[in-house]
Amino acid sequence: MSSIKIECVLRENCRCGESPVWEEASNSLLFVDIPAKKVCRWDSLSKQVERVPVDAPVSSVALRKLGGYVATIGTKFCALNWEDQSVFVLAMVDKDKTNNRFNDGKVDPAGRYFAGTMAEETAPAVLERHQGSLYSLFPDHNVKKYFDQVDISNGLDWSLDHKIFYYIDSLSYSVDAFDYDLQTGQISNRRIVYKLEKDEQIPDGMCIDAEGKLWVACYNGGRVIRLDPETGKRLQTVKLPVDKTTSCCFGGKDYCEMYVTSARDGMNADGLLRQPDAGGIFKITGLGVKGIAPYSYAG
């Protein structure tokens, strides 16, 4: 039996921390604070954090093969040069929906950057419904739209054989799967893999482990849960000392550690007193399972 340890490694006070991504080359964790309009990079060796301000809510960040990063900022897919903090727009979506912004995003095994949109929230999980869509940015900077009618586009990842795409629309309270064609980037045959239980609250960010099991961060549920997408059963629950757990990824040496982001927005003064680490970055060790390296955008 492994003994699980949970530690707040960075008290960042994120309003809404999201999109943790491990960058092996720099031993760092990248993440964003969406409403604070910041992309952050935490060096796990020096424990120092660098922050790059951008001009709109930034909802996800990913590695780029050419160097630097890509990020979803407002309704734009962008390239981000870390050295000079410059942003270059690659494509824009939802041009007719001025109240929309991107939400969670991740790169697929072929180097396409997937991200979905949502209406801007008036409070956490309070928003005009069915305004979002799911998109991907191909390496040639063309954008493909998959479907619309999304509430809060969230957690996404691909099966280890690249034949399944996993996806969460948070307000459906389910984790879904599609057949995935890696060659073309097409998805089909949507079905439900897991329905969250009441105390698990709202499914948010998600990642896959090296055994093909899914880890879902439960917003307001203060936990990450491990799911078997083949049986639809929950295998494990790991509780964290904050309620607003937003997303998770594996990182560290051999991807043996899990990193979890969290949020402060929507908490009252009493809640913040009880959960002073809300908005922090958490490291979970001793899970006994590894993750896989993130893919890099190929354009």
Ligand SMILES: O=C(O)[C@H](O)[C@@H](O)[C@H](O)[C@H](O)CO
């Ligand atoms: O990061 C996200 O996915 C959303 O932008 C956040 O606002 C919350 O996580 C959401 O409210 C929970 O459903």
Ligand SMILES: [Zn+2]
């Ligand atoms: Zn999210």
